[in-house]
Amino acid sequence: MNRKFETRAIHAGQEPDTATGATITPVYQTVTFTHDAVDQNKGFAYSRTGNPTRAALETCLASLEGGRFALAYASGMAAVAGTMQVLSAGDHVVVADDLYGGSYRLFTRVLPRYAIRFSFVDATRPEEVAKAMEPATKMVWIESPTNPLLRIVDVAACAQIARQHGALLVVDNTFATPYLQNPLALGAHVALHSTTKYIGGHSDVVGGALVVDDEELHQRLKFAQNATGGVPGPWDAWLTLRGVKTLAVRMRQHERGASRVAERLRGRPEVASVAWPGFADHPGHDVARRQMRGFGGIVTLDLVGGAPAARAFCEALELFSLGESLGGVESLVGYPWLMSHAAFPPEEKRRKGISEATVRLSVGLEDADDLCADLEQALAAARAAV
Numbered sequence: 001m002n003r004k005f006e007t008r009a010i011h012a013g014q015e016p017d018t019a020t021g022a023t024i025t026p027v028y029q030t031v032t033f034t035h036d037a038v039d040q041n042k043g044f045a046y047s048r049t050g051n052p053t054r055a056a057l058e059t060c061l062a063s064l065e066g067g068r069f070a071l072a073y074a075s076g077m078a079a080v081a082g083t084m085q086v087l088s089a090g091d092h093v094v095v096a097d098d099l100y101g102g103s104y105r106l107f108t109r110v111l112p113r114y115a116i117r118f119s120f121v122d123a124t125r126p127e128e129v130a131k132a133m134e135p136a137t138k139m140v141w142i143e144s145p146t147n148p149l150l151r152i153v154d155v156a157a158c159a160q161i162a163r164q165h166g167a168l169l170v171v172d173n174t175f176a177t178p179y180l181q182n183p184l185a186l187g188a189h190v191a192l193h194s195t196t197k198y199i200g201g202h203s204d205v206v207g208g209a210l211v212v213d214d215e216e217l218h219q220r221l222k223f224a225q226n227a228t229g230g231v232p233g234p235w236d237a238w239l240t241l242r243g244v245k246t247l248a249v250r251m252r253q254h255e256r257g258a259s260r261v262a263e264r265l266r267g268r269p270e271v272a273s274v275a276w277p278g279f280a281d282h283p284g285h286d287v288a289r290r291q292m293r294g295f296g297g298i299v300t301l302d303l304v305g306g307a308p309a310a311r312a313f314c315e316a317l318e319l320f321s322l323g324e325s326l327g328g329v330e331s332l333v334g335y336p337w338l339m340s341h342a343a344f345p346p347e348e349k350r351r352k353g354i355s356e357a358t359v360r361l362s363v364g365l366e367d368a369d370d371l372c373a374d375l376e377q378a379l380a381a382a383r384a385a386v
């Protein structure tokens with residue numbers, strides 16, 4: 001049945017429990033499953049390999065991303081590492097250089113020791129991706145919108161390049177969520193999520209997921225996951241599943257709040273620039289309109305007055321908690337230079353456009369007037385600091 005997103009978020013994989021009728025998927029807090037016979041069980045044997053609570057989450061996420069298969073992981077980074085486990089020594093990956101700091105760290109500090117090579121390119125220009133492809137390229141890796149600068153990468157264009165070379169396209173879809181963007185429908189092979197962010201949505205559980213449509217690729221990923229063991233426990237799967245039920249309403253409200261905040265900050269004398277893909281003059285706006293159903297809840301700004309102003313602004317905010325992460329119901333402010341992007345060398349950050357004046361806001365679900373009032377008093381603090 002062709003049900004809508006909101007319906008699938010609440011029902012896909014979440015039929016009443018067959019054993020008891022429990023309406024809500026139970027937390028199957030068990031390691032092992034009693035066999036009917038030495039060669040027969042009810043579909044589950046051992047909870048690293050599979051667990052019914054996790055399976056419910058996986059079915060739901062697959063449905064929301066429009067793929068046939070999903071795998072849930074212990075964290076977003078475990079999901080990132082999971083994709084890499086289908087590669088071998090000597091393989092080459094083309095990576096969009098504007099990417100999550102943890103992925104960058106894995107690609108530059110860990111995997112080169114396993115003789116996997118990475119080329120970092122500006123993927124907002126797909127011709128740069130095409131230029132970097134080699135005979136050994138097995139994967140193209142992108143994010144869109146990017147963190148923290150909210151640049152937009154043309155997913156379909158990258159998919160075409162990857163497919164021409166017989167390479168996989170992986171899209172880290174954490175910022176957009178399946179509510180706003182479905183990479184598989186745009187030609188990607190893998191949609192990746194840190195479910196820690198919007199999908200969980202309440203900043204109370206770390207998790208990750210991959211969604212794919214290809215059965216053979218699913219089997220390879222699943223084999224590697226079972227072999228390496230980066231699975232979430234049933235409680236974490238359950239919390240994530242509870243979060244995802246409200247993803248659609250939350251994303252609509254996050255976007256409404258972000259649009260109010262972005263409008264309020266833009267043109268203020270204390271603010272040098274505001275990035276939000278919903279602005280018609282955002283360089284990626286047209287591509288975003290084409291591949292997304294909305295512009296998301298993150299707003300990034302550069303303050304006039306550099307580091308002192310940005311620091312004062314971050315620390316003066318009251319409703320926006322100063323912390324890592326994003327995508328929760330509560331508003332968060334981050335300082336990429338020293339926080340989320342600390343893993344990048346300074347010159348690399350500058351080349352990308354991240355400076356000591358850059359501040360990232362994850363706009364939560366509080367009242368937008370209250371959020372704007374909080375931003376006003378923080379702008380006053382920024383002004384006083386320079």
Ligand SMILES: *Cc1c(COP(=O)(O)O)cnc(C)c1O
Pocket residue numbers: 075076077078100102103143147172174175194195196197206207208
């Ligand atoms: C947070 C994040 C990750 C890593 O996820 P964890 O759940 O923290 O391991 C990967 N990609 C993006 C875009 C993220 O924001």
